[in-house]
Amino acid sequence: MIYLFLKLTQAVSLLALSVIGLIVALVFIQATTPKEPGGCGVIDTPKFVCGNYMNYLPPKGISDSLKTVFTQGKKLFNYNCSQCHTEFTDVIVGPGMKGILERRKVSWLIPFIQDSQKMIAAGDTAAVNLFNKYNQAQMQSFQLTEQEVSAILFYVGNMGSHEIVYIDSLPPPKID
């Protein structure tokens, strides 16, 4: 009888210990997982800095699929571009992105963002002028697809805007 009682308490304490262990593990995972705002941690890279994350909401009234594009563009911009560019007019390393879609054609922006040095080397006048204006500071190239660059442009074109800027010339956003 005593033997059985001992066995029972042993089993109960083992169970209690495992439950405590599980709770501790869950709390730990919760504490170390990056949190929103703005989908911090969604981009799977340890270099991603949540502290600088700008969390603009998509303009009101756009479709769900365009909201997805906006959010995708925001993440890509924050991760790849925000250390050198703001969404406004202020210059960090490169020019602010405000009004970029009025300043430049999308057909110029996509290859420039993918590989600006290639365009400079090819002698594209606008790219060379810009490079000289910004003291020949190099903008690195990016392995971004046309769709991803489009999403970035949709984000910087509409971020904080009340009037939605639709970009007809963009390739249709691929949403899956």
Ligand code: HEC
């Ligand atoms: C290391 C800094 C750096 C990063 C990162 C960077 N850029 Fe640039 N960007 C520049 C500089 C500097 C220029 C000015 C042109 C030059 O010097 O080549 C520029 C120019 C541009 C221009 C042309 C602006 C205009 O007024 O015509 C666009 C558009 C642009 N960048 C978009 C982006 C996007 C989008 C990303 C992210 C995918 C990005 N850049 C990442 C430094 C950077």
